Amino acid sequence: MKLVVTGGSGFIGSHFVREILATRKGWRVLNVDLLTYAGRGRNLADLARHPRYRFARADIASAAIAPLLARERPDAVVNFAAESHVDRSIHGAAPFLRTNALGAQNLLDAARAARVARFVQVSTDEVYGSIPGRARAREDAPLQPSSAYSASKAAADLLALAARRTHGQDVVITRCTNNYGPWQFPEKLIPLMITNALANQPLPVYGDGLQRRDWIHARDHCRGVLAALERGRAGEIYNFGAGTEPPNLRIIQEILRILGKSAALIRYVADRPGHDRRYAVDAAKARRELGWRPAIALDDGLEETVRWYREHPAWWLRLKDAAFRAFYRKNYGNWATGKTGR
Numbered sequence: 001m002k003l004v005v006t007g008g009s010g011f012i013g014s015h016f017v018r019e020i021l022a023t024r025k026g027w028r029v030l031n032v033d034l035l036t037y038a039g040r041g042r043n044l045a046d047l048a049r050h051p052r053y054r055f056a057r058a059d060i061a062s063a064a065i066a067p068l069l070a071r072e073r074p075d076a077v078v079n080f081a082a083e084s085h086v087d088r089s090i091h092g093a094a095p096f097l098r099t100n101a102l103g104a105q106n107l108l109d110a111a112r113a114a115r116v117a118r119f120v121q122v123s124t125d126e127v128y129g130s131i132p133g134r135a136r137a138r139e140d141a142p143l144q145p146s147s148a149y150s151a152s153k154a155a156a157d158l159l160a161l162a163a164r165r166t167h168g169q170d171v172v173i174t175r176c177t178n179n180y181g182p183w184q185f186p187e188k189l190i191p192l193m194i195t196n197a198l199a200n201q202p203l204p205v206y207g208d209g210l211q212r213r214d215w216i217h218a219r220d221h222c223r224g225v226l227a228a229l230e231r232g233r234a235g236e237i238y239n240f241g242a243g244t245e246p247p248n249l250r251i252i253q254e255i256l257r258i259l260g261k262s263a264a265l266i267r268y269v270a271d272r273p274g275h276d277r278r279y280a281v282d283a284a285k286a287r288r289e290l291g292w293r294p295a296i297a298l299d300d301g302l303e304e305t306v307r308w309y310r311e312h313p314a315w316w317l318r319l320k321d322a323a324f325r326a327f328y329r330k331n332y333g334n335w336a337t338g339k340t341g342r
């Protein structure tokens with residue numbers, strides 16, 4: 001089996017590449033990644049000499065992709081590449097549309113031209129928007145994205161389904177809930193809170209902090225994507241979720257508890273515009289058809305993740321550079337100077 005994995009230098013993609021090389025003997029992986037700010041290459045530095053792993057730097061939205069896939073002739077393409085941070089999509093949507101929507105179409109076209117047997121589009125539960133009450137979104141729930149990030153991911157899903165209907169292309173779409181784990185860029189909630197707390201810096205909490213997310217470990221997500229690649233039915237969508245939904249504030253308090261830090265570090269800031277209150281999916285179809293279920297309990301996964309960040313300061317300190325700090329200031333406004341959002 002020859003795989004092209006896009007976005008393999010990012011958080012989840014790097015877990016996926018490791019999962020493949022560790023569990024699928026004989027499979028070969030070409031990681032195609034642009035190495036944006038979110039994928040600076042070091043996530044997979046230890047694999048540089050692995051005999052079944054190769055890397056190519058390329059933009060999935062560029063003309064380089066068609067010849068690359070024509071040369072490579074992989075059995076499958078798994079598309080993780082994306083602009084992935086909702087907050088950044090509020091400040092500027094263009095890179096999200098380019099990579100997430102145009103890039104997905106470009107990859108779909110190139111894969112079809114190269115007669116790639118299967119295309120897995122890694123999507124997100126954020127395409128369903130905020131889910132009220134106790135409901136859980138099934139795969140046929142309406143798409144109601146709230147941000148340019150989730151709207152661009154929904155566009156990619158629709159483009160993949162259109163390629164299925166128009167061209168009979170073999171596509172499978174996966175929609176997972178919020179991921180956490182080692183190697184996550186420190187702009188995202190859990191690593192931001194861990195790394196700020198480690199540095200004794202304030203923890204910015206949006207609004208009342210009671211937004212609910214169904215946190216799932218990235219390794220569980222990757223085992224789901226692999227199951228969809230191997231056993232998913234063409235043209236189908238599979239939700240993945242762990243079935244937990246703690247409020248963000250509880251996750252943050254738990255991080256502080258594990259690190260032995262004070263809750264006085266918490267600063268409430270103005271809520272994110274269009275902030276979805278609750279995400280929740282029904283993952284019964286993935287359990288039934290793919291035999292998939294998450295294996296890592298949130299408490300255990302969070303302990304492991306906090307430990308990993310504590311033990312790898314060189315990795316995340318390098319990422320919290322001047323560009324990161326400029327984004328941070330723009331995003332969280334005046335809170336750092338003492339003015340909170342409440």
Ligand SMILES: NC(=O)c1ccc[n+]([C@@H]2O[C@H](COP(=O)([O-])OP(=O)(O)OC[C@H]3O[C@@H](n4cnc5c(N)ncnc54)[C@H](O)[C@@H]3O)[C@@H](O)[C@H]2O)c1
Nearest residue numbers: 007009010011012034035036038039059060081082084179
């Ligand atoms: N993080 C989550 O909680 C979550 C949940 C569900 C689904 N997803 C989806 O999983 C995928 C991976 O998310 P992540 O959190 O690992 O993101 P990430 O930002 O950590 O990684 C994205 C990777 O894509 C690469 N990339 C960006 N633009 C590219 C382009 N034009 N061409 C080639 N490579 C490009 C980046 O360099 C980076 O390595 C995304 O598609 C995202 O929508 C994420």
